[in-house]
Amino acid sequence: MYKERLHVPLRWWVQAVMLCVALWYAFVVALGPLVAWGLTGAIAAGILSFFATYGATSVTVADGVLQAGRARIDVTHLAHPEPLDKEQTRRVHGVDADVRAFLHVRPWIGRSVRVQVRDPRDPTPYWLISTRRPRKLVAALVAHGAAAAPDTVDHTD
Known part of the structure; x- marks a missing residue:
């Protein structure tokens, strides 16, 4: 969890x-x-x-479900979670953003995780989630069933 x-x-x-x-x-x-x-x-x-x-929002991965604020998605519908540093987060949230993406970002947190949505019925291409511990969030997503991208899981964070 x-x-x-x-x-x-x-x-x-x-x-x-x-x-x-x-x-x-x-x-x-x-x-x-x-x-x-x-x-x-x-x-x-x-x-x-x-x-x-x-400021009372939370990010949770438990029982195969990712919850960011009030939004929930089954982890099996997710693929390639990617930890992003401050600069990458700024770009994905700004100039490289997709208007269909789900954003759960907070301006005071520089790092984030981008995770692709692989449900063909869902028009959302990815979720961008602010986090202070992106590598731990990626590890939790992979542990609960999200399809991992190569070289993204690091348990040192």
Whole structure:
């Protein structure tokens, strides 16, 4: 089994706190303390909600199923999982992207895994999944039945 949480980095939380403090100060000067606390609290709640929902995603390989966020696919429909470094991820997500691909990417994670979809009924050519441990994800996919590409499985990550 493979499981990874793709939470937002700590620096985003620190920056959000600094933003809220700066906004609170500006609101206090301009609008008074009661309004400042209310507006800042609403903004902080919105930021917390965004970080908790957008950053609370996970990637799991278990029982022959790959799950990335809410999307699920049987691993037997996958082939040639490929670990990608930061530059390769940027290219596959950008200039070399296929509009039909399924993307489960997070901007704060530079590496990813691209895995081909070999189900003839599925128009999706591949999945691109952000991960901090691409080689472990590839190994888990192969172990659960995805057809391996040559020289992609490395258990050192």
